[in-house]
Amino acid sequence: MSGIDLINVVKRFGALTVIDGVDLAIAEGEFVVFVGPSGCGKSTLLRMIAGLEEISDGELRIAGSRMNETPPAKRNIAMVFQSYALYPHMNVERNLGFALETARLPAAEIRERVTKAAKFLKIDHLLDRRPAQLSGGQQQRVAIGRALVRQQKLFLFDEPLSNLDADLRMEMRVEIARIHREVKATTVYVTHDQMEAMTLADRIVVLKDGRIAQVGTPMELYERPANRFVAGFIGSPRMNFLPGMLVREGEESVLSLAGGRHRLSAHDYAGDVSLGIRPEDLILGGGDATLEAEVLLVEPLGGESLVHLNVGDGRSIVAKAQGRPEIRPGATTVVGWNHTRAHLFDKDERALNPRGA
Amino acid sequence: MVRSATGRRLHRIAIYGLFAVVALYTLFPFYWMIASSLKSGQAIFDVTFLPDLKFNNYEAILSDGVFLRSLLNSLIVAASVVALSLGLAIAAAYALGRIDFRGRSPIMFLFLAVSMFPQIALLSGLFEMIRWLGLYNTLGSLIFAYMIFTLPFNIWVLTTFMRSLPRQIEEAAIMDGCSPLRIVRCIFLPMMGPALISTGLLAFIASWNEFLFALTFILTDENRTVPVAIALISGSSRYEFPYGAIMAASTIVTVPLIVMALLFQKYIVSGLTAGAVKG
Ligand SMILES: Nc1ncnc2c1ncn2[C@@H]1O[C@H](COP(=O)(O)OP(=O)(O)OP(=O)(O)O)[C@@H](O)[C@H]1O
Numbered sequence: 006m007s008g009i010d011l012i013n014v015v016k017r018f019g020a021l022t023v024i025d026g027v028d029l030a031i032a033e034g035e036f037v038v039f040v041g042p043s044g045c046g047k048s049t050l051l052r053m054i055a056g057l058e059e060i061s062d063g064e065l066r067i068a069g070s071r072m073n074e075t076p077p078a079k080r081n082i083a084m085v086f087q088s089y090a091l092y093p094h095m096n097v098e099r100n101l102g103f104a105l106e107t108a109r110l111p112a113a114e115i116r117e118r119v120t121k122a123a124k125f126l127k128i129d130h131l132l133d134r135r136p137a138q139l140s141g142g143q144q145q146r147v148a149i150g151r152a153l154v155r156q157q158k159l160f161l162f163d164e165p166l167s168n169l170d171a172d173l174r175m176e177m178r179v180e181i182a183r184i185h186r187e188v189k190a191t192t193v194y195v196t197h198d199q200m201e202a203m204t205l206a207d208r209i210v211v212l213k214d215g216r217i218a219q220v221g222t223p224m225e226l227y228e229r230p231a232n233r234f235v236a237g238f239i240g241s242p243r244m245n246f247l248p249g250m251l252v253r254e255g256e257e258s259v260l261s262l263a264g265g266r267h268r269l270s271a272h273d274y275a276g277d278v279s280l281g282i283r284p285e286d287l288i289l290g291g292g293d294a295t296l297e298a299e300v301l302l303v304e305p306l307g308g309e310s311l312v313h314l315n316v317g318d319g320r321s322i323v324a325k326a327q328g329r330p331e332i333r334p335g336a337t338t339v340v341g342w343n344h345t346r347a348h349l350f351d352k353d354e355r356a357l358n359p360r361g362a
Numbered sequence: 363m364v365r366s367a368t369g370r371r372l373h374r375i376a377i378y379g380l381f382a383v384v385a386l387y388t389l390f391p392f393y394w395m396i397a398s399s400l401k402s403g404q405a406i407f408d409v410t411f412l413p414d415l416k417f418n419n420y421e422a423i424l425s426d427g428v429f430l431r432s433l434l435n436s437l438i439v440a441a442s443v444v445a446l447s448l449g450l451a452i453a454a455a456y457a458l459g460r461i462d463f464r465g466r467s468p469i470m471f472l473f474l475a476v477s478m479f480p481q482i483a484l485l486s487g488l489f490e491m492i493r494w495l496g497l498y499n500t501l502g503s504l505i506f507a508y509m510i511f512t513l514p515f516n517i518w519v520l521t522t523f524m525r526s527l528p529r530q531i532e533e534a535a536i537m538d539g540c541s542p543l544r545i546v547r548c549i550f551l552p553m554m555g556p557a558l559i560s561t562g563l564l565a566f567i568a569s570w571n572e573f574l575f576a577l578t579f580i581l582t583d584e585n586r587t588v589p590v591a592i593a594l595i596s597g598s599s600r601y602e603f604p605y606g607a608i609m610a611a612s613t614i615v616t617v618p619l620i621v622m623a624l625l626f627q628k629y630i631v632s633g634l635t636a637g638a639v640k641g
């Protein structure tokens with residue numbers, strides 16, 4: 006049992022409330038990723054789990070027991086920092102073994118665990134080097150190795166890959182996924198890279214202003230965002246939003262946009278809405294509902310292209326098209342979508358579902 | 363910068379010229395001291411720039427029991443001051459640099475203010491304290507007195523240095539299960555090497571050279587430190603002033619400092635600038 010329970014957790018720095026009542030249950034062995042815009046409190050929440058920040062209010066439980074007052078060392082957590090935080094005056098071997106040395110394990114066992122972790126991370130040829138003599142990727146591996154040798158049931162990562170270039174990031178992402186598959190430790194991982202979140206997470210927690218905006222599997226967040234913020238945050242390029250008005254007409258609801266009216270199945274809500282459609286769900290020249298559009302720009306990305314369009318009263322949206330569509334900037338075209346792929350949000354930005362759904 | 367060949371030569375001459383002036387200005391007193399110490403008897407009053415290479419001043423001074431005793435005293439005092447003030451300053455720097463508590467900056471300013479008092483202003487108050495502690499005419503009185511000016515400076519430098527060490531390294535050590543003591547001992551101290559060497563060396567030099575307190579707090583010859591002992595060296599008759607012996611003694615006292623400064627010069631610079639830049 007090594008799950009984590011956050012129960013109405015609050016963090017205040019003086020008068021400033023940074024984490025504002027977070028409830029979350031993380032199951033044993035689960036890989037949970039915190040994402041959110043800069044300053045939303047991801048690191049703070051992670052550091053509260055680690056014990057590096059005091060918990061102002063609420064309760065943290067690890068494996069079922071209250072941990073609020075437990076010092077970090079006794080929480081049985083291993084943590085990897087964004088800046089790697091290797092000890093600069095120790096070689097790789099001592100860096101890896103330092104926690105075990107602190108715990109007064111026998112030298113033979115330290116050596117064995119260090120060797121094993123170093124092999125596992127393919128850094129066994131670097132054991133004699135100092136951190137300054139390593140590349141960024143190698144330093145990152147040492148930092149992960151330092152967490153691994155402790156054989157804890159709980160891993161915390163705070164943006165571990167953000168100092169690496171794109172290639173190394175991908176490589177280390179795969180590596181972290183492999184480690185999690187083999188070690189099966191409960192993992193909490195902070196990032197603002199969507200790709201990392203989508204590929205690594207069992208569940209993603211989207212944070213906004215110190216509150217949870219939504220928790221769910223990557224596909225849940227992508228397919229059924231609970232609010233406009235999550236809809237805009239997950240997915241790249243961002244979801245397109247068009248303002249509109251939803252009116253009940255008998256057994257149907259009618260959505261009026263700047264460029265046309267569309268009949269939908271009945272919604273309980275009526276009033277101002279925004280319609281959200283992902284670029285990949287927009288269809289050039291077709292769909293259940295269509296709008297007139299003027300082509301602004303076509304950006305070819307190789308296998309696919311991004312088409313920037315002007316619709317309605319001069320609002321610009323982006324559509325993703327396969328290959329390279331035969332249209333030129335300045336031309337007028339028709340852009341459409343299928344109702345099942347469209348998202349509606351009420352004026353409080355909550356997702357709307359048809360009656361009965 | 364691009365320069366013509368003559369321009370470059372002039373530039374180089376100017377640099378070396380300036381260097382020569384500075385070197386002459388700073389090194390001449392030392393040269394004069396060493397040269398004088400190597401002259402014997404009346405020769406010292408002739409203005410010659412080349413030494414005679416006579417070592418009888420050194421023989422005299424090194425067979426003087428009181429002088430040797432004062433050398434040992436100075437060594438004991440300076441070493442104790444370095445050890446004590448570094449030990450206390452490290453503990454204080456950890457508290458001031460790494461732990462958030464109310465009143466931290468007033469304390470820092472107090473240290474700065476204390477280190478700016480003129481020595482003479484402290485003398486009578488300090489004298490009372492030393493009498494009261496029963497330290498009068500012991501080496502302990504000097505160790506106690508010298509900490510007053512070495513400690514604030516050491517704390518100041520080590521605190522700024524400790525603040526500049528990355529927070530995440532400390533947090534990594536905390537996650538690795540280290541106690542504060544182990545963090546300081548195994549993580550911070552090795553990373554602070556240069557700052558420790560430079561502050562330690564400066565404390566050593568200050569204690570080694572100090573005169574006023576050493577004159578005031580010590581009564582008897584066997585407890586004197588070197589600067590006072592040199593000042594009190596007297597000739598065979600009251601009409602003879604033993605310049606030669608004084609110069610020889612001064613040379614003997616200066617050499618260890620120069621050797622240490624040369625040995626550690628790399629660390630002194632990096633230690634002081636590390637504190638200075640981040641201040
Ligand atoms: N020690 C502190 N004192 C006061 N405010 C703090 C402190 N630490 C963090 N904050 C504030 O708390 C908020 C959340 O910070 P946090 O570091 O958790 O953000 P984050 O989500 O990790 O952002 P980023 O993606 O930029 O790392 C920020 O507004 C920050 O200014």
Ligand SMILES: [Mg+2]
Pocket residue numbers: 047048049
């Ligand atoms: Mg952060």
